[in-house]
Amino acid sequence: MKTIAIVSTAGGTGRTTLTAALAVLLARRGRQVVALDFDPQNMLGAQLGIDGLAATGVSQALLDAQTAWHGYTWRNADGVLFVPYGAVSAAQSAQCDARLGAAPRWLADALAELDLPRDGVVLIDTARYPSQQAEHALRCADLALCVTPPEPAACATLIARLAALRGACAHLRIVVNRLNPARDMQRDVLAMLGAALDDNLPLAQRVHVDAAMPESFARGTWLFDDAPHSQASHDLQGLANWLDAWLTEAAAPLDRPDGAS
Numbered sequence: 497m498k499t500i501a502i503v504s505t506a507g508g509t510g511r512t513t514l515t516a517a518l519a520v521l522l523a524r525r526g527r528q529v530v531a532l533d534f535d536p537q538n539m540l541g542a543q544l545g546i547d548g549l550a551a552t553g554v555s556q557a558l559l560d561a562q563t564a565w566h567g568y569t570w571r572n573a574d575g576v577l578f579v580p581y582g583a584v585s586a587a588q589s590a591q592c593d594a595r596l597g598a599a600p601r602w603l604a605d606a607l608a609e610l611d612l613p614r615d616g617v618v619l620i621d622t623a624r625y626p627s628q629q630a631e632h633a634l635r636c637a638d639l640a641l642c643v644t645p646p647e648p649a650a651c652a653t654l655i656a657r658l659a660a661l662r663g664a665c666a667h668l669r670i671v672v673n674r675l676n677p678a679r680d681m682q683r684d685v686l687a688m689l690g691a692a693l694d695d696n697l698p699l700a701q702r703v704h705v706d707a708a709m710p711e712s713f714a715r716g717t718w719l720f721d722d723a724p725h726s727q728a729s730h731d732l733q734g735l736a737n738w739l740d741a742w743l744t745e746a747a748a749p750l751d752r753p754d755g756a757s
């Protein structure tokens with residue numbers, strides 16, 4: 497089982513959208529997928545098919561040590577097993593954060609209870625970095641997807657946090673979301689971001705802007721079903737293919753020096 501954290505240093509970058517879309521696309525490629533909402537915004541469940549916001553979820557287990565987090569699991573139409581964060585008040589949210597701050601292994605221990613096969617995957621939607629939720633997810637992650645729009649403020653916050661993010665997770669990939677190549681400003685911002693990266697951290701993945709993306713969400717459908725030939729659908733499929741290949745490679749047994757595997 498591999499764990500992938502979806503993080504960002506700005507709000508509204510597309511973390512939840514990408515987590516839900518990738519969970520479904522990986523499930524359609526035959527993988528067992530668990531999607532965990534680790535953001536008090538509590539929006540992942542709505543993306544994955546719950547009508548409205550889930551009242552309960554992983555936050556209940558944070559608030560009450562006697563409660564098991566997997567008691568709040570749902571399964572969507574594509575077979576994705578998911579756990580919402582649950583609705584929390586400001587005071588409860590602070591309590592959850594305090595619990596996570598006091599127990600740095602809380603999420604690692606929770607994920608260790610999962611019984612997923614070697615090639616299964618957990619995708620974690622996180623609260624904006626820095627946050628207790630994002631730090632826990634990064635600590636557990638075999639791979640972190642760092643989502644940013646090609647906008648000046650978002651990229652400036654990402655560059656400022658890049659060293660900390662790389663320290664928190666050895667395998668980091670930047671995903672540029674809502675790309676609009678017609679805008680010169682975005683090209684300049686991407687050049688600025690590219691200059692802050694190096695060979696070990698290329699700007700590997702891009703997802704184009706598509707006004708139909710929020711419309712599909714509002715209809716309860718997927719852009720890649722509604723408009724499979726659109727650029728953004730193509731990008732999402734490409735990102736899912738890349739992740740699928742990464743997961744296959746990561747699950748492969750290491751070659752032993754004697755040639756056996």
Ligand SMILES: Nc1ncnc2c1ncn2[C@@H]1O[C@H](COP(=O)(O)OP(=O)(O)OP(=O)(O)O)[C@@H](O)[C@H]1O
Binds near residue numbers: 704705706
């Ligand atoms: N490639 C895209 N093209 C057009 N709209 C997009 C794209 N990706 C995401 N969006 C839209 O951007 C908005 C924000 O996306 P989303 O909620 O996934 O971001 P987030 O990073 O999870 O935000 P938050 O910080 O609030 O948790 C949504 O309306 C979503 O439909």
Ligand SMILES: [Mg+2]
Binds near residue numbers: 512513535537539
């Ligand atoms: Mg979100």
